[in-house]
Amino acid sequence: MVLKVTMCNDCVSIIASDHSWIDGEAIRQLEETATLPGITRAVGLPDLHPGKGTPIGAAFLGEGTLYPHLVGNDIGCGMGLWTTDMPLHKFRIDKAVKKLRGFEQSYEGNISPILREMGLPADTPVDGLGTIGGGNHFAELQEVDEILDQEAFDALGLDANALHLLVHSGSRGLGEAVLRDHVAAYKSAGLPVPSAAATDYLARHDAAVTWAELNRKIIAKRFMERLGADGTRALDICHNSVTPGQNGGWLHRKGAAPADKGAVVIPGSRGAITYVAVPSTQSGEAALHSLAHGAGRKWKRSEAKGKLSKRYKVEDLQRTKLGSRVICEDKALIYEEAPEAYKDIKGVIADLVDADLICLVATLRPLITYKTRRP
Numbered sequence: 585m586v587l588k589v590t591m592c593n594d595c596v597s598i599i600a601s602d603h604s605w606i607d608g609e610a611i612r613q614l615e616e617t618a619t620l621p622g623i624t625r626a627v628g629l630p631d632l633h634p635g636k637g638t639p640i641g642a643a644f645l646g647e648g649t650l651y652p653h654l655v656g657n658d659i660g661c662g663m664g665l666w667t668t669d670m671p672l673h674k675f676r677i678d679k680a681v682k683k684l685r686g687f688e689q690s691y692e693g694n695i696s697p698i699l700r701e702m703g704l705p706a707d708t709p710v711d712g713l714g715t716i717g718g719g720n721h722f723a724e725l726q727e728v729d730e731i732l733d734q735e736a737f738d739a740l741g742l743d744a745n746a747l748h749l750l751v752h753s754g755s756r757g758l759g760e761a762v763l764r765d766h767v768a769a770y771k772s773a774g775l776p777v778p779s780a781a782a783t784d785y786l787a788r789h790d791a792a793v794t795w796a797e798l799n800r801k802i803i804a805k806r807f808m809e810r811l812g813a814d815g816t817r818a819l820d821i822c823h824n825s826v827t828p829g830q831n832g833g834w835l836h837r838k839g840a841a842p843a844d845k846g847a848v849v850i851p852g853s854r855g856a857i858t859y860v861a862v863p864s865t866q867s868g869e870a871a872l873h874s875l876a877h878g879a880g881r882k883w884k885r886s887e888a889k890g891k892l893s894k895r896y897k898v899e900d901l902q903r904t905k906l907g908s909r910v911i912c913e914d915k916a917l918i919y920e921e922a923p924e925a926y927k928d929i930k931g932v933i934a935d936l937v938d939a940d941l942i943c944l945v946a947t948l949r950p951l952i953t954y955k956t957r958r959p
Contacts, residue, residue, distance in 0.1 A: 598628035599871055601935045605882075605927070606632050613639040622649030622774060624833065627872045629840055630935035631880030631927065637772075640839035640881075643874040647833045649774035652785055654836040655826050657763040659789055660796025661721075661754030662822035663877075665849050665860070666804050668815035670747040672727055677951060680725065681909055683810045685957050687723075690714055691802050702798050704791065712756035713795075714802035718914075720878075720921060722854065722955055723807055724750045726948040729857055736862055736945045740818045740847055748948060749815065750849060750858060751803045754824065755796040762788045777834065786826075793822055807954075819847045823877040830873060840874040843867040843941065850936075852879040852929025854921060854953040855904035859933050861942040871941055879929040889919035896922070904950065912955035921955065 596618045600606055610632045617638055618626035623646050631641035637653075644654055691714030699708055716723055728744045731737050742748070766775075766785060775782040797820055808815050821841050829835040830844065841848045843863040851858040856879065863875065883891060892901075901918050902910045912918040936942045 595624060596626045597870075598632060599935065599939050599941070600628070600630045600632070601931075601938060604630055604931055604935055607634055609634040610639045613637065614642055617644060617654065620651060620774065622646045625872060627874065629871070629874060629876040630932040631839070631876040631878055633880045633882075635838065638838055641876060642838055643840045643872040644836040644838075645829055645833045645872055646774070646836065649776055650782060650785070650826050650834040651772075651774045651836060652763055652766045652789075653772045654838055655789070655824055656838060657760040658754035658824050659759035659762060660793035660822050661824040662796060662800070662820060663750060663752045663849050663851070664797070664800040664804060664820040665818045666749040666751075666808070666815040667741050667743050667818055668747045668749060668808055668811075668813045670811060670813040672745055672747055675747050675951070677909060680811060680952055681911060684807065684911060684952065684954055687803065687806055687954070688715060688956060688959055691806065698798065698802070702794050704794055704798070708791070708795065709758055712758070713799055714806055715756065716753050716803060716954070716956070717756055718917065718956070721753045722953050723752075723803055724851075724854070724950050724954065725952045726750055726858060726950055729947040729949040731946050732944045733946070736847075736943075740860070740945065741816055742818060742860070742946060747813070747951075749804055749807055750851065750948070751800045752851070753796070753799055753803060755792040756799065758795050759792045762792055789826065793825055796822065819849060821845060821848050831869070835872060837874055839877050841877040842873065843871065843875050844873045847945065848875055848942075850876060850878060850929070850933065853923035853926040854910055854950060855906055855908070855923035856926075856929045858948040858950070859929070860945040860948065861936075862945060864940050864943050866940040867942065871939070875941055876932050876936060879926040879932055881925060882927050883925045885920040888922060888925045889916060892919050892922055892924060906950060908950040909952045910955070911952065911957060913958045914956050917955060
């Protein structure tokens with residue numbers, strides 16, 4: 585039975601089961617954010633965890649006001665999934681690990697036609713384009729683990745016999761610049777809608793969302809080229825954005841996948857299964873048309889190394905319990921992003937299923953998770 589914890593005169597809700605652990609600080613942040621002028625609803629998803637003042641794994645509905653700081657600096661951050669034309673039986677993990685390098689520098693190919701295709705102006709900043717970034721961003725080669733809905737699986741163009749690629753990245757320095765300019769002018773204040781300031785922010789926000797989608801495309805292109813493969817994108821979802829709400833207002837998502845844009849992918853840690861799902865017909869206003877975007881952190885980054893460094897050497901963390909490889913040559917990051925630092929994705933997915941928010945399509949198993957290499 586899914587427990588909906590309601591507070592603040594029913595304007596705040598958390599969708600999680602009674603056995604799911606939610607950090608008290610995340611709940612406090614959710615309640616506090618709901619008191620901002622114009623915020624009428626705040627919903628925490630099962631992956632809810634504390635952020636820098638604003639919780640991650642949450643959605644907020646504002647009336648007449650939008651709040652850029654609720655979206656954060658990584659505007660447009662999201663996940664794209666590709667089905668490659670590389671048969672699994674031809675994939676050799678050791679060879680792939682050696683080939684996957686050189687993604688820390690910006691893409692140097694001809695970008696003009698791609699910008700036009702995406703509807704971005706020719707003077708769009710391209711610094712950082714085609715790079716994954718730090719934090720929890722990654723590119724992961726996967727194989728199909730289990731098919732749970734064959735019809736939906738086929739409709740997405742997934743292939744049980746092929747290699748798949750999941751890319752999690754965002755708008756890099758572009759989104760950071762947009763938020764920085766807003767904070768310099770307005771601090772954490774909201775922007776009334778309509779207003780010239782809101783119109784300007786939304787234009788820059790939308791461009792950053794498109795840039796982030798392009799970034800995932802370029803990352804996927806670079807990865808597949810390194811492996812001598814090509815592929816087709818099955819889906820792309822954005823989990824950091826502000827968009828018009830279905831019934832009015834402005835829907836802010838901070839680490840929350842949309843439930844109104846088709847199929848979604850919900851990964852766990854680098855040592856866990858990824859879930860492909862479609863929103864259920866019941867997924868709607870109760871969850872602000874939003875879903876969990878991943879497992880959610882269990883430990884703060886500052887805590888992870890202290891908890892794990894006495895138990896594991898760096899070499900131990902370069903392989904997971906599932907047998908997959910981890911490419912991460914940043915010693916701090918490999919501890920910060922260890923599987924133990926995250927909640928159990930199985931519990932998050934169970935909560936979404938029990939709440940009738942998603943229907944499962946398939947599970948994917950990691951083969952190689954790429955974070956970063958030293959130049």
